[in-house]
Structures are given as C-alpha cells and as structure tokens.
Amino acid sequence: MKFDNIIIGGGLSGLTCGIKLAEQGRKCAIVSSGQSAIHFFSGSFDLLGQVNGEEVSHPIEAIKNLADTHPYQRVGIENIGRLAEEAPQLLNRAGLKFCGKADQNHFVLTPMGVMKPSWLTLDDFTCFDQKHSFPWKKVLILNFSGFLDFHTLFVKDGLKKFEVDSQIKNIAMKAFEAIRKNPSEMRSTNIAKVFDKGDVLDEFVKKANLLSEGFEVIILPSVFGLFNKKVVDELKAKVNKPVVLVPAIPPSVPGIRSQMLLSRRFQELGGTFFMGDNVEEGYFENNRLMDIRTNNHGDIKLEADAFILASGSFYSKGIVATHDKLYEPIFGLDIDGDTDRSQWLDEKFFKDQPYMHFGVKADSNFRALMKGQAIENLYVAGSVLGGANALKEGSGAGISLLTSLHVVEQILK
Amino acid sequence: MMKKEIFEPFNISDNNFEQCVKCTICTVYCPVLEVNPDYPGPKQSGPDGERLRLKDPGFYDEALKLCLNCKRCEVACPHGVKIGDIIQMARIKHSKKKPKFRDMILANTDIVGSMASTFAPLVNPMVALKPVRRIMDGVLKIDHHRIFPKYAGMRFETWYRRYAAKKQMDFKKHVSYFHGCYVNYNFPQQGKDLIKIMNAAGYGVHLLEKEKCCGVALISNGLIKQATKQARHNVEAFKKSIIDKKMPVISTSSTCIFTIRDEYPHLLGVENNEIRDESELATRFLFRLVDSGKLKLVFKKNYKKRIAYHTPCHMEKLGWSIYSTSLLRMIPGVDFVSLESRCCGIAGTYGFKKENYETSQGVGKPLFDQIDSSDVDFVATDCETCKWQIEMSTSRSVQHPISILAEALDVEATMKLWQNESAEISL
Numbered sequence: 088m089k090f091d092n093i094i095i096g097g098g099l100s101g102l103t104c105g106i107k108l109a110e111q112g113r114k115c116a117i118v119s120s121g122q123s124a125i126h127f128f129s130g131s132f133d134l135l136g137q138v139n140g141e142e143v144s145h146p147i148e149a150i151k152n153l154a155d156t157h158p159y160q161r162v163g164i165e166n167i168g169r170l171a172e173e174a175p176q177l178l179n180r181a182g183l184k185f186c187g188k189a190d191q192n193h194f195v196l197t198p199m200g201v202m203k204p205s206w207l208t209l210d211d212f213t214c215f216d217q218k219h220s221f222p223w224k225k226v227l228i229l230n231f232s233g234f235l236d237f238h239t240l241f242v243k244d245g246l247k248k249f250e251v252d253s254q255i256k257n258i259a260m261k262a263f264e265a266i267r268k269n270p271s272e273m274r275s276t277n278i279a280k281v282f283d284k285g286d287v288l289d290e291f292v293k294k295a296n297l298l299s300e301g302f303e304v305i306i307l308p309s310v311f312g313l314f315n316k317k318v319v320d321e322l323k324a325k326v327n328k329p330v331v332l333v334p335a336i337p338p339s340v341p342g343i344r345s346q347m348l349l350s351r352r353f354q355e356l357g358g359t360f361f362m363g364d365n366v367e368e369g370y371f372e373n374n375r376l377m378d379i380r381t382n383n384h385g386d387i388k389l390e391a392d393a394f395i396l397a398s399g400s401f402y403s404k405g406i407v408a409t410h411d412k413l414y415e416p417i418f419g420l421d422i423d424g425d426t427d428r429s430q431w432l433d434e435k436f437f438k439d440q441p442y443m444h445f446g447v448k449a450d451s452n453f454r455a456l457m458k459g460q461a462i463e464n465l466y467v468a469g470s471v472l473g474g475a476n477a478l479k480e481g482s483g484a485g486i487s488l489l490t491s492l493h494v495v496e497q498i499l500k
Numbered sequence: 501m502m503k504k505e506i507f508e509p510f511n512i513s514d515n516n517f518e519q520c521v522k523c524t525i526c527t528v529y530c531p532v533l534e535v536n537p538d539y540p541g542p543k544q545s546g547p548d549g550e551r552l553r554l555k556d557p558g559f560y561d562e563a564l565k566l567c568l569n570c571k572r573c574e575v576a577c578p579h580g581v582k583i584g585d586i587i588q589m590a591r592i593k594h595s596k597k598k599p600k601f602r603d604m605i606l607a608n609t610d611i612v613g614s615m616a617s618t619f620a621p622l623v624n625p626m627v628a629l630k631p632v633r634r635i636m637d638g639v640l641k642i643d644h645h646r647i648f649p650k651y652a653g654m655r656f657e658t659w660y661r662r663y664a665a666k667k668q669m670d671f672k673k674h675v676s677y678f679h680g681c682y683v684n685y686n687f688p689q690q691g692k693d694l695i696k697i698m699n700a701a702g703y704g705v706h707l708l709e710k711e712k713c714c715g716v717a718l719i720s721n722g723l724i725k726q727a728t729k730q731a732r733h734n735v736e737a738f739k740k741s742i743i744d745k746k747m748p749v750i751s752t753s754s755t756c757i758f759t760i761r762d763e764y765p766h767l768l769g770v771e772n773n774e775i776r777d778e779s780e781l782a783t784r785f786l787f788r789l790v791d792s793g794k795l796k797l798v799f800k801k802n803y804k805k806r807i808a809y810h811t812p813c814h815m816e817k818l819g820w821s822i823y824s825t826s827l828l829r830m831i832p833g834v835d836f837v838s839l840e841s842r843c844c845g846i847a848g849t850y851g852f853k854k855e856n857y858e859t860s861q862g863v864g865k866p867l868f869d870q871i872d873s874s875d876v877d878f879v880a881t882d883c884e885t886c887k888w889q890i891e892m893s894t895s896r897s898v899q900h901p902i903s904i905l906a907e908a909l910d911v912e913a914t915m916k917l918w919q920n921e922s923a924e925i926s927l
C-alpha cells in the first residue's frame with residue numbers, strides 16, 4: 088500500500104506532521120498503536136518554562152541559552168520564531184483555540200495552586216499575566232461530591248500565598264449517582280460525558296450560582312466539554328461570576344477533545360489514520376526505508392517516499408529500557424543515551440534525570456541514524472528525539488510541534 | 501532486513517490485565533458507557549474487575565453482558581490491554597445466567613436458518629406480521645421494532661452446486677469461500693456477486709468441505725461448548741483447503757472472519773496458527789492483487805453513485821476497512837463519503853433482545869444522524885448485522901462492497917486483460 092508519507096505515531100507530533108503534509112496535498116497515513124500523551128495534557132502547550140533552574144519569561148530569547156544538542160538548537164534559532172508562529176495557526180485550523188504567545192510566557196493556575204508559565208493555553212482556561220498575584224480576593228472553590236481527582240485543598244493553600252480568601256464547597260447531583268456508585272469511575276471524562284448530553288448543565292449552574300453568592304469568582308475542575316466544546320462556553324455564559332477552570336488529574340477532558348479535533352482535521356484533509364495498529368519492523372535498502380510491516384496489515388506492506396518516526400518517549404514505548412538495555416524497538420535505531428545503566432538515574436529524584444534526555448539519534452537534518460549512517464528518508468520528530476528533559480524544563484508540546492514542523496519542511500524541500 | 505527487538509511485556513495472568521495503567525482512556529471510547537449508566541465500562545469490567553474476580557469469582561457482575569464486544573476500547577488502549585477479551589472470558593467463566601430459549605434461537609443462525617429458508621415463503625410474511633412480532637416481543641423478548649432479515653427460498657449452497665460449481669474448474673487459480681449463514685440463508689446474491697468478481701479476476705471459487713456457522717452468536721449468547729465444537733470443525737475444514745489444497749479462504753463477512761482469526765484462539769482456545777494468515781476478507785484478497793499489480797479492474801463507464809462507507813467495529817479492530825474503501829474509490833463514478841467510525845449498536849444478536857433495544861439504538865444514533873444527513877445513494881459496509889441495523893434505523897439502504905464492485909465491474913474487459921497476458925506468457 089503506497090503513500091507519499093507515512094508517520095509512525097499519532098500523538099501531537101505525528102498529527103502535526105500529518106496535518107501539515109496533508110495541507111500541502113501529500114497523501115499521508117498515520118499508524119498509531121494506541122492513543123497518545125495528549126490525553127494527559129494539562130491544557131497548556133509549553134514552549135520553554137525553565138532553563139538551568141531559572142524561570143523563563145521570554146522563551147524565544149531564552150532558547151539561545153540551551154545546549155547545542157537541544158532539539159530547539161538543532162531546529163535552529165533562525166527557524167524557531169517562524170515555526171512558533173505557524174504552530175498555533177495549524178492547531179487553530181483544527182478547531183483548537185488558545186491564548187498566549189511565543190515571545191512572552193503567560194501564567195496558568197495549576198492544580199497545585201501555583202502559577203506556572205506556559206506558551207499556548209486552550210481557551211477553556213484562564214491566562215494570567217502575573218505570577219505572584221491573583222485578580223480576585225474572595226474565591227469559591229467548587230468540586231463535585233465524590234470526585235477525588237481534584238485536590239481542592241492544594242488550590243486553597245496555594246491561593247493563600249496570594250492573600251486570597253477561599254472557601255471549598257461541594258455540589259452533589261442526582262445525575263452523577265450512577266457513576267459515583269463506583270469511586271474508580273468518578274473520573275473527569277465520565278463527568279464530562281454527563282454534561283455533554285446537555286440536560287444537567289442548567290441544574291448545575293443554578294446550584295453554582297446559589298453557592299457563589301458573596302464570592303467574586305468560582306474555581307472548578309476542568310470536566311466540561313469532552314465531545315462538545317459548547318458546554319464550556321455555555322457554562323461560562325450562564326454562571327453569573329467569572330469561572331476559572333483548573334486541570335484535574337488526567338485523563339484530561341480538553342486534552343482528549345484536542346486529540347479528537349486533530350485526528351478529525353487530518354482525516355478531513357484526506358489522511359488515513361490507522362488506529363490501534365502497531366508498526367513491527369521495516370525493510371531497508373541502500374540506507375533507505377522501503378516499507379514497514381504492521382500488525383494488522385501483515386504481508387501487505389506500507390510503502391512511502393518518506394517516513395517520520397514520531398513514536399514518543401518511554402511512556403509510549405517509542406524507546407524502551409529494560410534492566411540492561413536501552414533501545415528503539417521498531418527498527419533498532421541508534422540511541423542518544425548512556426549505555427552504562429548506572430548513569431541513567433540521578434539518585435536525587437527531583438534532579439534533572441539523565442534518562443529523560445535519552446532518545447533516537449538523528450543527523451542535522453533530523454534523519455534517523457542506524458549504525459552511524461543516516462537513513463535518507465526516515466525522519467525523527469517529537470519526544471522520541473533525545474536532548475531535552477521536557478518535563479523539567481516545560482517544553483513538551485513545543486518540542487513536539489516545532490520539530491514536527493521543521494521535519495516536514497525538510498521533506499517538502 | 502532489520503529485525504527489531506521484540507518487546508514482550510511480562511504477564512502472570514493468562515490475559516494481560518497487568519498492563520493496565522488505569523489511565524481510563526478506554527472508557528472514553530466505549531459506546532455503551534455513553535448511553536447506559538448501568539454498564540460498568542471497559543476499565544471496570546475488564547482489567548479492574550479481573551483483579552477482583554481472580555480473588556473471588558463472586559465479584560462477577562452480570563452487567564458485563566451489556567458489553568457489545570465491539571473492541572473499540574482495545575483499539576484505543578495505549579497499553580495493548582485485551583479489554584474486550586478479558587470481559588468476554590469473564591462472561592464465559594463466571595456467568596450464572598443460563599441462555600434463554602430466545603438466545604438459543606438467535607444464536608443458532610444455521611439451524612434456524614436452514615429451517616426458515618425451507619419454509620421461506622411462509623416464514624418471511626409471518627415474522628413481518630405485526631401480531632407475530634408482538635408475540636415475539638412478549639413471549640420471546642425479541643424487540644418488536646426489529647425487522648427480521650428475509651430468508652431466501654434457495655440456499656446459496658444449493659444454488660452453487662446446481663449452477664456454479666462446474667464452471668469453477670475452468671480457472672487456473674482457486675480460492676475457497678466461507679460464505680457464512682447470512683449469505684447462505686438470507687442473501688445468496690452476495691455470494692453470487694463474489695463469484696462474479698473472483699471469476700473476473702481469474703479465480704475459481706469453491707466451497708469448504710461443509711462449513712459450519714462461525715459461532716459468533718453462540719459465543720455472545722454463552723453457548724460455549726457448541727461454539728468450540730464448531731470452531732474445531734471449521735479450523736479442520738480451513739486446513740483442508742489451505743494446507744492440503746493450497747487454496748486460501750476468503751469471506752465476505754467481517755464478523756465471521758474476525759471470529760475465526762481472533763476469537764477462536766482468544767476466547768475458545770482453539771488454535772488456528774496454521775490457517776490464520778490465509779483466512780481473510782475478499783476485499784483484502786482483491787486489494788493485495790491490485791496493489792501488487794497482479795490484477796487490474798476495469799469498471800463500467802456509466803456507473804455513478806454517491807456512497808458512504810460505514811466501518812463496522814470488527815473492521816475497526818482488524819484495521820481492514822482501508823481495503824474495502826480503496827476498492828470502492830477505484831470505481832471512477834463513485835463519489836465517496838467516509839463516515840466517522842462509530843458503532844451502529846446492533847452487535848449481532850445483542851440489539852435483537854428487547855432489554856437491549858434502547859441501548860442499541862442510543863449507541864447507533866450518532867451514526868444514523870450522520871447517514872441521514874449525508875445525501876448518499878446508499879451506504880456500503882462489510883457486516884451484515886450493521887446492514888440490518890442501518891436499514892432499520894435510517895432512510896438509506898446498505899450494500900456490501902463486493903456487491904457494489906460486482907455491479908460496477910466490466911467483467912469482460914477485466915478478464916480480457918489477464919487472458920491476453922496469460923496468452924502472451926504461454927506463447
């Protein structure tokens with residue numbers, strides 16, 4: 088089966104590549120063994136939040152201070168600004184709406200009650216421009232009875248530092264009794280599904296309005312609008328105080344909605360999404376990847392002129408560590424990382440862990456290396472690339488988006 | 501050829517519930533959970549419940565019978581947990597509910613089918629009668645909204661032996677055809693269409709040495725012993741074709757082929773290693789020939805239709821709808837509309853049961869709405885029960901991709917291409 092381009096992995100990187108290539112008229116396929124890390128997204132897409140332990144306010148400028156091996160440096164300072172403009176536009180066309188810009192971080196209120204810098208935040212949430220203050224003084228933190236994935240006390244404690252007086256209240260509703268019966272099912276997505284159906288929002292709003300008398304603002308967990316984003320807009324329109332949503336413990340409702348919008352956009356552009364299929368191996372000839380074999384398609388190989396590996400990091404098994412080995416499981420590509428296991432971990436847990444920088448080795452054009460040789464038509468994008476501790480420095484989505492856009496430019500050249 | 505390192509996670513259990521990281525992604529994609537709050541959902545019914553059931557089978561919850569076995573949870577799970585299999589195995593192992601008389605009737609598609617097709621002129625009008633449907637509803641708890649598929653007067657097998665068998669020897673290449681109950685008893689035309697296309701492609705089509713119903717309805721209705729017996733029988737019949745006669749087996753029913761390839765080993769413990777790779781859907785078989793340049797299909801110039809394709813759940817799990825849709829897109833006069841992949845809600849015999857009617861229609865509603873607003877001539881799909889459901893619940897009729905190809909194909913022009921070629925080769 089022949090495509091112009093095949094992308095391995097359907098996370099933020101794979102989808103970004105697929106959408107951009109399809110927008111340029113390429114016949115593309117994405118093969119993904121399962122759903123991706125976007126399902127756990129907070130709702131904020133980070134570009135760069137921290138360098139050498141210092142918080143960043145101007146990410147584009149701060150990128151210059153990163154190591155040469157960092158994916159941003161390898162994309163090139165001269166390209167980053169342009170690609171960082173392009174990324175939100177691409178996501179916009181898929182229906183994702185944001186606040187925020189690349190030359191100046193804004194702040195979002197985290198579930199821990201602190202202000203965290205970010206680049207693009209979905210418009211479910213509220214963007215703040217101050218780290219050390221909160222615009223309201225009398226705050227109601229509202230939760231659903233039985234919902235354990237939103238730690239109201241953390242938020243309350245965090246807000247104390249801003250000299251905010253907050254109070255916690257719970258709402259019980261009949262509509263949630265069925266899912267509450269089983270505490271492990273009282274999760275954000277299941278609550279969101281009830282609201283999606285449309286008939287309980289009004290009852291909720293009525294209660295929230297009553298409870299919020301005497302407060303200036305309501306803080307709520309982000310459990311609105313899984314399949315239907317309108318629920319969020321309606322909530323904000325109907326509640327008679329400003330509403331600040333805060334991410335709950337994953338799975339993330341806005342994250343999953345984003346995943347669905349992106350895959351829909353890719354398919355509407357004519358892309359083929361092979362969901363639930365695993366790429367098992369590849370066939371190489373003269374330093375080119377000729378075709379790949381997948382679990383579902385077996386002897387019917389998938390061929391393409393160019394391939395992109397966007398199979399994610401450890402979590403998605405884009406790279407795998409066993410007790411004695413670190414490897415890339417599909418093709419056995421070269422790995423950027425220490426072969427000596429004793430060097431993987433820093434025993435201080437909160438330190439920048441070496442293994443978080445591990446990934447697939449690529450040449451300056453982001454082509455994968457195998458036994459030191461670049462594979463001419465196999466590119467690498469997203470978190471499967473090494474060179475950064477995305478969690479520590481707050482650069483996860485940024486690396487995925489910008490390396491993906493850059494790789495696509497190499498392919499389109 | 502580069503060989504990758506096979507990463508095989510270690511499991512202590514027979515299934516792989518230990519791989520679950522409790523991310524709850526599967527619950528987002530379960531169509532039943534969306535409409536029926538009584539269903540505990542894939543995570544709870546599958547890996548979470550399994551942990552408890554291992555300790556004490558008393559934790560088994562009869563609500564697991566609400567699972568459609570659509571496997572959409574498995575397709576979504578990032579950790580490859582075989583959620584659907586875990587749930588079905590739990591039902592097989594622990595369910596105390598004996599299958600009802602009604603379930604036996606619904607499950608024994610071949611016995612009931614052979615009786616009904618013998619009396620087709622009687623049975624068809626009868627099950628269509630309002631009072632009869634009321635009785636079926638009241639006594640048997642088969643929902644009265646359901647329209648039973650009509651039974652054909654002459655079974656496909658009889659037709660084949662009388663009118664088609666002899667001609668098949670004229671071909672150099674051969675396949676066996678697992679027609680399934682639906683083609684045999686309800687809709688022989690689909691089998692005839694298959695033979696038309698395969699013959700046009702240069703293949704003789706043969707029946708297996710006595711095929712039995714694949715057993716999917718027996719499994720879902722808890723008649724496991726009988727299902728296992730039929731599975732063993734079929735695997736032997738497939739072996740005779742695939743190994744002894746070197747004839748691959750193709751089918752037009754996505755559910756039959758999915759059951760034979762995956763449910764036999766996973767749920768019934770019937771090994772099928774030797775036959776699995778060469779048991780497949782006709783559209784996949786044809787696609788491979790076209791894709792590798794071994795076959796060229798010529799289509800009629802005057803065929804013009806706007807067609808929407810519905811992906812049945814088991815096609816979603818197999819990942820094979822691309823074969824059917826690619827073939828349909830090859831027809832020059834087809835204006836192709838793809839529908840968002842969603843469960844239609846019928847799940848074989850599930851939707852026929854009165855107690856499931858509401859869930860079944862609720863699950864299917866988003867699909868029905870898509871179809872009704874798509875302005876197509878008809879819908880294409882590879883599954884016969886999806887066909888019943890869509891025809892009952894929307895304004896559109898449904899055709900099998902093979903039947904569409906058969907209608908659009910210019911048989912003579914297609915045959916000429918390979919006949920010329922083989923003439924050239926033999927020169």
Ligand SMILES: Cc1cc2nc3c(=O)[nH]c(=O)nc-3n(C[C@H](O)[C@H](O)[C@H](O)COP(=O)(O)OP(=O)(O)OC[C@H]3O[C@@H](n4cnc5c(N)ncnc54)[C@H](O)[C@@H]3O)c2cc1C
Nearest residue numbers: 096098099100120121124129133366399403469470483484
């Ligand atoms: C839990 C979590 C939360 C995060 N939250 C945030 C956040 O709030 N903000 C932020 O900016 N960043 C966040 N990040 C970081 C960011 O999500 C990632 O950097 C980014 O999403 C990675 O995208 P990706 O496409 O490279 O990889 P992934 O999203 O991991 O996708 C890889 C895909 O490849 C597939 N795959 C792997 N192997 C195969 C194979 N052999 N065949 C077929 N498919 C295969 C996987 O199934 C998966 O779907 C988070 C990361 C994690 C893990």
Ligand code: SF4
Nearest residue numbers: 520521523524526577
């Ligand atoms: S999606 Fe898979 S890993 Fe996640 S909860 Fe469901 S079964 Fe467990």
Ligand code: SF4
Nearest residue numbers: 530567568570571573
């Ligand atoms: S098989 Fe289908 S109905 Fe059953 S739990 Fe999974 S998604 Fe739900």
